[in-house]
Amino acid sequence: MKKKKIAVVGAGAAGAAAAINAAREGAEVVVFEKQESLGRKIAASGNGLCNISNLEISYKNYNGDNPRFVQNIFGRFSLESTRSFFLSLGLPWRERQQGRLYPYSLQARTVCDVLLDGVIRAGCEIKFHRCVESISYSKNDKFTIITAGKEKYLFDSVILACGGKSFAGLGGSDRGYHLAISLGHSVTELVPAIVPLNIHDKSLRRLEGIKWDVALTAIIDGKKKDFSTGEILFTKYGISGPVTLDISGTVNRALTSNKTAEIHLDLFPDFSHEQLLTFIKSISDDRTIIKTLETVLKKRMPEFFLSHLKIAPSRKANSIKESELLQLVDIFKGHILVPGEPRPFAEAVVTSGGVPVSEVYPNSCESKIVNGLYIVGELLDIDGDCGGYNLQFAWSSGAVAGRAASKPSS
């Protein structure tokens, strides 16, 4: 049996998992990385803590043309396989909040260190500062890789693990997509996801810097498509904060496919309309309405919302008519924000879209177009919600492809 010679293009999350798994199965592995170190995005992930995965993994946490694709991958390399994989590298993890898993050290750097150590100990060769510029395939030579420095290498198999195009400063680029296209694949529309949102209404700027716990609902073409609760941050261009990042992919995908998108902002998610009406009435006395509302909202917020209703801030709270109070409740429970152009990829945690999963086999991530080519991680048209889902897909798809690619040819 001949040992398989495998190139892994990209030493990020998926590439590292692929390389270690392929080498442990006996393959000869060379990893090409254009940057100076392994896993720059991993090192920056989870605000430096690295939200490595999540206890609750379901296809429902993923987006793309066919999110159920992830079930095949997790069926072959599950959360438990991932835990064992990291334990085999000497890295235990711990749950921190809402099922989110982190390295026990709570340092993203530790994850990069154990992966690099694992790549080397598994016997892989790792070449930093090597940007793969072209990959060609022929029946005789199999894969020819040419780097930007014009070095040439031959391989039996290639695992493309170049990641998405977001955060260029951490290695994001569209090179991986171009390499896939050059080998006959297609790429769906690329959209920034897990990203702040521009909002058309420039007057929202008056709330800049305010943080508040809200519920956001994304309404696409008139239908409720996404919902999240958590902290919003008002900015000079629109909205940010975890709750915004959660629904941003849904909103941006809608905008780039010419659908209408609206965001309904609920400032009092713990109250029903009726409860909020009763609550406001209970605090209304002969103070002005603005003073009254400033006891339950942050400064600047009452003024902003009252201005939309044309209720003079100087009116006594107990003089506000029932119909006006109902309007106030409506705006607090469902102020409509109209999103503008998506913010740039430079600010997006992930790239939504990519190589269609229908172009790879679901049990291995091997290309249906070129035998021996595997496509993994963010490069595929799969992106996850906030909460460790993107890294989990990278670990699992990389490991599945690494194991499949290493099977010796006879």
Ligand SMILES: Cc1cc2nc3c(=O)[nH]c(=O)nc-3n(C[C@H](O)[C@H](O)[C@H](O)COP(=O)(O)OP(=O)(O)OC[C@H]3O[C@@H](n4cnc5c(N)ncnc54)[C@H](O)[C@@H]3O)c2cc1C
């Ligand atoms: C700031 C930030 C925070 C994040 N936090 C989290 C988090 O906490 N939890 C979570 O689940 N996800 C998080 N993500 C998303 C997660 O990091 C990515 O989804 C994941 O790293 C994708 O893995 P990948 O291997 O596909 O790509 P990457 O990890 O991006 O790796 C791709 C690698 O390929 C290299 N490369 C590209 N093209 C070439 C080429 N032509 N030749 C050679 N090398 C090349 C790149 O330099 C890079 O090192 C975060 C992302 C960012 C930007």
